[in-house]
Amino acid sequence: SSSSSGLSSSSNSSSGGRSFRPAENGLLCLSFLVFFSRGFASHDVVSEKSSGTIQEDSHSQANSTAHKKTFPVLSFNYEHVRTPFEISLWILLALFMKLGFHIIPTVSHIVPESCLLIFVGLLVGGIIKATGEQPPVLDSNLFFLYLLPPIILDAGYFLPMRSFTENIGTILMFAVVGTLWNVFFIGGMMYAVCQIDAAELAHVDLLSCLLFGSIISAVDPVSVLAVFEEIHINELLHILVFGESLLNDAVTVVLYHLFKEFAHEQTITVTGAILGVISFFVVSLGGVMVGVIYGIVGAFTSRFTSYSRVIEPLFVFLYSYMAYLSAEIFHLSGIMSLIACGVIMRPYVEANISHKSYTTVKYFLKMWSSVSDTLIFIFLGVSTVAGPHTWNWIFVIFTVIFCLVSRVLGVIGLTAFINKFRIVKLTKKDQFIIAYGGLRGAIAFSLGFLLDNDEIKNLFLTAIITVIFFTVFVQGMTIRPLVELLAVKKKKESKESINEEIHTQFLDHLLTGIEDICGHYGHHHWKDKLNRFNKTYVKRWLIAGERSTEPQLISFYNKMELKQAMMMVESGSAAKLPTIVPARTAFSISKSREEEIRRLLRANLQKTRQRLRSYSRYELLNDPLEDNISEARFRKQREMERRMSHYLTVPANRQETPPVRKVFFQPEHKVYTYDDSESPRGRASPSCADDVSELKETPEKPDQSSTPRANRDAELKPKEQDDQGDQLKVSRCLSDPGPNPEDDEDSTFLP
Amino acid sequence: MGASQTRLEHNYDDLTEKSGFSHEQIKNLYQRFQQLSGNNEKISRDDLERIPALNNNPIRKQIITAFFDKRNQHQNDVGSLDEIGFEQFLMVMSHFRPVNSKATEEEKATVRKQKLRFLFNMHDTDNDGIITLDEYRTVVEELLSQSGAIETEVARAIADAAMLEVASTNVPHMAPDDFYEGITFEHFEQILKGIEMESRMHIRFLDKNAATMRCGKLSS
Numbered sequence: 001s002s003s004s005s006g007l008s009s010s011s012n013s014s015s016g017g018r019s020f021r022p023a024e025n026g027l028l029c030l031s032f033l034v035f036f037s038r039g040f041a042s043h044d045v046v047s048e049k050s051s052g053t054i055q056e057d058s059h060s061q062a063n064s065t066a067h068k069k070t071f072p073v074l075s076f077n078y079e080h081v082r083t084p085f086e087i088s089l090w091i092l093l094a095l096f097m098k099l100g101f102h103i104i105p106t107v108s109h110i111v112p113e114s115c116l117l118i119f120v121g122l123l124v125g126g127i128i129k130a131t132g133e134q135p136p137v138l139d140s141n142l143f144f145l146y147l148l149p150p151i152i153l154d155a156g157y158f159l160p161m162r163s164f165t166e167n168i169g170t171i172l173m174f175a176v177v178g179t180l181w182n183v184f185f186i187g188g189m190m191y192a193v194c195q196i197d198a199a200e201l202a203h204v205d206l207l208s209c210l211l212f213g214s215i216i217s218a219v220d221p222v223s224v225l226a227v228f229e230e231i232h233i234n235e236l237l238h239i240l241v242f243g244e245s246l247l248n249d250a251v252t253v254v255l256y257h258l259f260k261e262f263a264h265e266q267t268i269t270v271t272g273a274i275l276g277v278i279s280f281f282v283v284s285l286g287g288v289m290v291g292v293i294y295g296i297v298g299a300f301t302s303r304f305t306s307y308s309r310v311i312e313p314l315f316v317f318l319y320s321y322m323a324y325l326s327a328e329i330f331h332l333s334g335i336m337s338l339i340a341c342g343v344i345m346r347p348y349v350e351a352n353i354s355h356k357s358y359t360t361v362k363y364f365l366k367m368w369s370s371v372s373d374t375l376i377f378i379f380l381g382v383s384t385v386a387g388p389h390t391w392n393w394i395f396v397i398f399t400v401i402f403c404l405v406s407r408v409l410g411v412i413g414l415t416a417f418i419n420k421f422r423i424v425k426l427t428k429k430d431q432f433i434i435a436y437g438g439l440r441g442a443i444a445f446s447l448g449f450l451l452d453n454d455e456i457k458n459l460f461l462t463a464i465i466t467v468i469f470f471t472v473f474v475q476g477m478t479i480r481p482l483v484e485l486l487a488v489k490k491k492k493e494s495k496e497s498i499n500e501e502i503h504t505q506f507l508d509h510l511l512t513g514i515e516d517i518c519g520h521y522g523h524h525h526w527k528d529k530l531n532r533f534n535k536t537y538v539k540r541w542l543i544a545g546e547r548s549t550e551p552q553l554i555s556f557y558n559k560m561e562l563k564q565a566m567m568m569v570e571s572g573s574a575a576k577l578p579t580i581v582p583a584r585t586a587f588s589i590s591k592s593r594e595e596e597i598r599r600l601l602r603a604n605l606q607k608t609r610q611r612l613r614s615y616s617r618y619e620l621l622n623d624p625l626e627d628n629i630s631e632a633r634f635r636k637q638r639e640m641e642r643r644m645s646h647y648l649t650v651p652a653n654r655q656e657t658p659p660v661r662k663v664f665f666q667p668e669h670k671v672y673t674y675d676d677s678e679s680p681r682g683r684a685s686p687s688c689a690d691d692v693s694e695l696k697e698t699p700e701k702p703d704q705s706s707t708p709r710a711n712r713d714a715e716l717k718p719k720e721q722d723d724q725g726d727q728l729k730v731s732r733c734l735s736d737p738g739p740n741p742e743d744d745e746d747s748t749f750l751p
Numbered sequence: 752m753g754a755s756q757t758r759l760e761h762n763y764d765d766l767t768e769k770s771g772f773s774h775e776q777i778k779n780l781y782q783r784f785q786q787l788s789g790n791n792e793k794i795s796r797d798d799l800e801r802i803p804a805l806n807n808n809p810i811r812k813q814i815i816t817a818f819f820d821k822r823n824q825h826q827n828d829v830g831s832l833d834e835i836g837f838e839q840f841l842m843v844m845s846h847f848r849p850v851n852s853k854a855t856e857e858e859k860a861t862v863r864k865q866k867l868r869f870l871f872n873m874h875d876t877d878n879d880g881i882i883t884l885d886e887y888r889t890v891v892e893e894l895l896s897q898s899g900a901i902e903t904e905v906a907r908a909i910a911d912a913a914m915l916e917v918a919s920t921n922v923p924h925m926a927p928d929d930f931y932e933g934i935t936f937e938h939f940e941q942i943l944k945g946i947e948m949e950s951r952m953h954i955r956f957l958d959k960n961a962a963t964m965r966c967g968k969l970s971s
Contacts, residue, residue: 423849424950492945498913499942503870505894506810507952510873513814514847514954516804519783522955525804532807551895557909 093124094374112476114226114377118469121381128382135386138379140446147372148443149324149338151222153317154369155246156339157346157361163239170418170426171240174434175247178410179217183255185406186399187213193398201395204456207263212460214255215448216403216467220441221245221335222376223468227439227476234489237430241437249335250284256447257331287333291340294323298341299348299542305357306544312357313364316349348542351555355562376442383445384465390458399463400470403440411435429486436479439471440464501556766838769825770845780844784837793834794818809897813873813890818843822872829878849953863949864940870952871939881933884914917942 078085097120101108107116128135164171187210194201194209224245228238258276262268298319305312320341327337350358411434419425426434448464451457483490512524763774772780787802788794796815805811819835821828824842832839846869850862874882874890888910895906914934921938934942 423953423955497916497942497945498909499916500945502891502894502909502913503943503946506870506890507946509808509810509894510814510870511847511952511954513805513808513811514844516802516808517787517799517814517818518780518844518954519786520954524954528807553891553895553909554905557912 090375090378091371094371094378097378098370098374110477112227112230112472112480114223114373115473115476117374117377118381118384118472121378121383122385123381124378125382125385129385135382136379137383137386138376138442138446138449140450143376143379143442143446144328144334145325147376148222149321149334150365150368150372151225152246152324152335152338153320153342154365155221155225155242156342157316157320157365159339159343160235160239161343163235164243167236167239167243169421171243171247173414173418174240174244174411176251178244178414179219179248179251180255181410181413182217182403182406183210183213183251185213185409186217186402187211189402189406190395190399193394196394198394201392201459204459205266207259207266207268208456211256211259211263211451212463214252214259215444215460216399216440216464217406218248218252218440218443219245219438220443222373222443223439223441223472223476224437226373226377227472227479228437231480231483232491233433233483234491236424237433237437237488238491240430241434246335246339247284250280250287250333252443252447253331253333254280254283260451283331283333284336286330287327287336288340290327290330290332291323291337291342292344294319294326294337295341295344296542298345299352302345302349302352303542303544305353309354309357312353313360316345316353316361317364319345348539351539351543380442380445380465380468384469387461387465388458389462389465390455391462392459395459396463396466400467403467403471407438408435411438429488432486433479433483433488436475436482439475440468441472442468444468498557498560501553505553762838766841769838770841771848772841772845777841780841781837784840793836794840795834807897809895810893813893816876817869817873820872822878823869847952847954849955850949859949866948866952867940867943868936870943871936881935882939883933884910887914887934 094117097117098113101113101116125135187206190212191204191206191209194204219241221242224242228241254276258272258279262272298315301315301319302312305315320338323341324334324338327334353361411431415426415431415434444464445461445468448457448461451460508524508528512528515522515525763777766772766777767774770777784794787798789798796819799805799815799818800811805814808814816831817823818840819832821830821832823846824839835843846866850859854862871882872878874886876886876889888907891910891913892903892906917934917938921941
């Protein structure tokens with residue numbers, strides 16, 4: 001709703017003739033394209049924009065075209081590519097900055113990325129201004145329609161549902177009550193400040209102050225994400241602050257519109273207030289409902305996408321984006337709609353789409369949100385240099401102070417109340433981090449930018465920018481050392497463990513059972529009911545094929561296996577690159593040898609394939625994935641061989657080898673230790689099955705192969721290598737000879 | 752009924768001390784106990800199996816067995832009972848009390864150990880102190896039992912992978928001839944230390960400070 005109203009007011013104040021019609025199916029693409037180009041071109045009207053060099057070029061072009069009579073062999077026409085060219089330049093700039101910060105490690109440890117980006121924006125804005133041009137301002141349409149959705153979608157799609165739902169009460173309290181408190185406290189106190197004669201702010205009335213309060217109070221998800229991502233705080237705090245920043249959008253939207261209406265009419269009516277309360281529920285629940293509808297439709301569509309896998313990711317993106325836009329049409333909360341859509345869609349879509357599509361979705365979301373995030377901060381910096389500012393010491397300083405004070409008071413007060421209902425209480429440390437993590441960001445700026453053009457707007461904008469700078473720079477920079485200082489619990493390294501998954505489910509059932517025995521319809525009872533409803537009705541409609549009946553444990557296990565396979569492949573290929581000794585012929589095995597190896601491995605894989613067939617009831621029936629899985633398993637084996645050959649020639653202490661070793665490599669070894677006579681145990685891990693049988697077939701080879709290895713082991717780094725060496729010896733015995741660069745090895749193994 | 756009531760009142764303090772519940776919670780649980788037992792003094796397995804809501808629970812057998820397991824009575828006894836009285840009922844329930852947030856670290860660790868022990872006992876059906884591969888396989892099979900016809904091979908594969916994980920985490924440097932017998936309690940603790948038992952394994956309404964506490968009626 002903010003953006004739609006933004007559209008209307010900015011079309012009045014800035015770009016003169018532009019208007020936006022709600023998307024209808026046929027016109028959607030058209031308006032999208034037109035709008036996108038106008039979005040940037042709007043800069044021309046707001047503030048003439050062109051970077052210095054480009055200006056000259058267009059002049060020269062105008063000159064040159066005037067004289068042309070003969071056929072132009074080489075001509076210059078910048079105007080018609082101007083908009084996409086400039087957009088690309090800005091994005092490139094953003095990406096180079098991002099790259100630069102990571103290449104220079106020292107700075108990024110102290111200063112969070114967002115600060116650096118704002119700083120860069122300031123520089124760029126300064127340069128543009130110095131050349132005499134007007135720098136572009138962060139256009140609100142651009143922000144709300146293009147820059148914000150990817151970030152929110154990325155956050156919503158990967159929202160950790162379990163901790164979110166466990167803490168939903170707390171999050172809602174902070175989001176709704178906390179924001180309301182902030183709005184009225186800041187608005188009220190600023191009005192009081194404006195009454196001070198020395199401030200010369202008497203023209204700012206109560207309603208304007210409340211409007212200002214509603215803009216500045218909301219915690220911003222973009223800033224929170226940007227800062228919290230780098231400090232790796234524990235999941236509870238992360239989800240509390242982040243969840244709050246997402247859900248307070250509804251409150252912000254309602255209050256903003258409410259006070260804007262009131263400010264126009266200069267009166268507050270009781271009916272207005274009541275309508276405001278009703279509007280809050282409509283906005284939030286309506287937004288969620290729109291998201292849910294799109295989510296279900298999206299999940300249902302994904303059921304059929306097996307016919308064209310390539311476009312699968314697009315469905316995810318488009319449905320989510322349309323959920324956002326549709327909510328904005330009705331002035332509902334777009335953010336909540338987007339989150340709801342992503343959350344609803346995710347479990348079903350993930351069961352339906354291929355693994356590659358899943359990876360694509362994941363990476364595209366991360367990519368877009370990363371670019372958006374970078375652009376937002378750079379533009380914030382540029383806009384600071386650009387915009388007309390009205391600096392009023394008292395107003396600005398008091399704003400900053402009151403923002404901090406109200407946040408602290410709000411958190412303390414709410415926590416005292418919430419802790420009565422929480423099992424895991426929030427400690428003082430937690431409260432401090434929550435209060436300190438209340439960062440403001442670009443949403444506040446964009447909302448402020450949408451205000452009607454007048455003196456107060458500039459005053460507000462200046463104050464907003466100052467608060468944003470303060471929170472992002474001061475709070476953003478100091479939060480990391482404070483987290484260290486206070487020894488706040490950090491994020492656990494999530495090592496996906498099948499034991500934990502088994503026991504999580506076991507616990508769920510156990511607690512549900514105990515609740516049933518007590519006859520108490522609690523938390524677990526309803527969750528269990530929801531799960532069963534989901535399984536019997538919803539999944540059948542929304543998930544294609546046999547996957548709909550797959551129990552969660554099995555899908556988890558398959559996912560884990562697949563992940564391990566992928567990890568193997570990736571670490572295998574990554575292991576190839578950096579430390580390859582140039583003298584080695586870098587895996588240029590002759591084709592025939594490779595074919596022989598492949599044949600051998602494929603013969604072993606027959607058994608694996610048979611096993612896979614018994615799995616097939618629980619995996620996608622569609623061939624691509626099955627091929628991928630067996631392909632992955634095949635590659636898993638092959639890469640394992642490659643990696644092991646690396647152990648012999650590559651120093652031990654490299655990053656990627658230990659984790660893989662722990663997860664996969666060792667189990668291979670351990671399999672061998674089971675009593676061979678019991679075949680189920682011997683076949684404990686599918687691909688090992690073949691290894692064990694392989695071993696039985698080639699009894700004398702291990703001795704042959706182990707000796708050259710033993711010799712080589714002695715040469716290498718002593719410390720870790722010994723353990724690896726022993727295990728390698730045994731595992732070497734276990735497994736097939738991999739494609740091996742050393743020629744002599746090949747010759748001993750292969751017939 | 753009246754006589755047992757007064758006898759119960761004498762024991763309130765005793766029960767509170769043993770189980771950690773408040774008087775009111777004990778009273779509520781006693782009401783529930785009466786419902787389940789049909790106003791008898793003891794509950795048998797059939798009484799628990801009659802609860803309709805439990806039918807959908809894949810591990811109901813283990814849960815019911817846990818109530819009759821002597822090991823959960825904190826008395827270093829082994830074996831199983833055929834019937835349990837109210838006190839034993841309470842003792843089992845006490846495993847699901849939330850930990851007091853003001854407890855010290857040692858107290859939390861003790862509570863955690865207690866809850867983990869309860870889980871361990873549920874898995875270790877032959878009470879030899881370790882969870883063998885077969886026992887673990889049974890656990891996984893039971894978990895998957897409600898999901899339609901599952902091939903035992905799938906359940907086995909999962910159980911085996913899980914077992915391997917425990918082995919590799921706890922005994923990383925096993926010699927080739929070693930044989931991993933089963934999950935001991937220490938290994939069990941180790942593998943589950945990612946899950947915060949003291950805060951996950953509880954029933955909310957058994958919290959001492961819960962505002963309201965109601966046991967539902969047994970609907971049949």
